[in-house]
Amino acid sequence: MVAGSTGRVVPAWRGAWLRVEGYWAWYRRYWRSNVYSTGLQPLLFLLAMGLGFGSQVQAGPATGGLSYVHYIAPALLVSAALQNAVGESTYPVLSGFKWQKDYLAVTATPVTPGQVLGGHLIWVALRLLLSGSVYALVAIPFGAWLNAGAVLVVLVGTVTGLACAAPVTALAATTYDEGVRFNAVFRFVVMPMTLFAGTFFPIGQIPLAVRWLAWISPLWHGNELARGVTLGGLSPAAALGHLAFLAALFAIGAVLARRYFYRRLVV
């Protein structure tokens, strides 16, 4: 599995996949301790908010005439994917630079910083696909899905998660001190986004003066897409717009992250 000892450069994708293989070797040993983030978290929210809180909610215009569990099931997947993606791109990335220093170790081999970043993003995507699929399957017996569009929701969740993973990875690559920054991201960005980006209630209930905050949040775009592919009512133009927003966020984040990875790893 080693690229030879000639000092040859590893082909671009192969280097990234070697990193993924490394993550997988770790995950195979420790998957049990990740059961919570692998599908269980959104399921717990589905039970508590969809069924428990939902039992208090009358189906009405706010939920598009649907029962509450159908209304929030797709959005919960996207929201959990986003939280997982941000989680995987903060402390684990800083740890690669600072505590475990595996990024430094890997870039001492012919694998480049860009490939380290690529491997990280591919791994996040695979984790999101896995956890999304687990949730989609386990939620079936609870009557969460109206149709097979749930399969597409898994993809929407992955795309939304990646759109956030890239910029957060860039942030982590410029972070040297664990103190405040990640905390601020969780508390001032992720948490308000989870509450106010249309996951639990339509953003139409938010006063117009601050509603634009929901519009610029990636989670809202993900939620709209996810509801669109399972519950319908999404025009192709709007879908393209949402996708374009997420893709742009990912692209900007990835370019910045690549620059910072090189800056920090190439001495």
Added chain:
Amino acid sequence: MTALTRTPRRGLLLRVLPPGLYAGRASKLVERSVLAYSRMWLVFASGVLEPLFYLVAFQIGFGRLVGDATGPDGAPMSYVAFVAPALLASSAMNGAIFDSTFNVFFKVRYAKTYDAMLATPIGPLDIAVGEIAWAVLRGGLYSAAFFAVMAVMGLVSSPWAVLMIPVALLIAFAFAAVGMTCATFLRSTSQFDYIQLAVVPMFLFSTTFYPLTVYPEALRIVVQCSPLYHGIQLMRELAAGALHPAMIGHIAYLVALAVLGVWGAARRLSGLLLR
């Protein structure tokens, strides 16, 4: 050096404890935390803001999806007023757990803060008490802020509600102590999932967002075993001014948990660090 030559006065409990476990310097840990966090005021500001986000979300969002809820005295109340006391209890729990697990883990495994402290005349019980006291102080700050917001939003309807702050401190104490004990068992950051696995279901299912009557009979007993359930009940009854004899039971549960946690944390730390 003068501080070392002065022998601290010790009570009965401290005299019967194993020697070296407690040096009467727990306050030094609080002093250290105050100093360390004075450069991280943003963490504090965010902790005060977080429950505010929640209250606003329930005011403008969730609350409009449901009708009135039934209060602890049987009278109807707005959904926000129903949820707010539970959120106060949950935020006391979350804050304490966060402080006593993530921070303690990093200090034990990476920063080796406690190794350094134990090389000075400070014992593991000092560390346990000092860190838990800090978590409680922090929890107290957050709950006072939360209570102020509740009062401004008109969600406080009884003078008894002032007692919610000491109850929040008790909740923070109990969870910080148990959380610290648990944190000493963790080996890698990925195992924080186990903490989430205990905390999130408790947060979601301890009648935080909907009444106990939603559950079938068998599940109600399970929910009533959760320590957070007792915290939430206390809060709700105080907020509405509906006092019950059962409150003594709720308080006893939390006190027992706190004692168990302090004992466990000191024991685990001395096992880990004083080999």
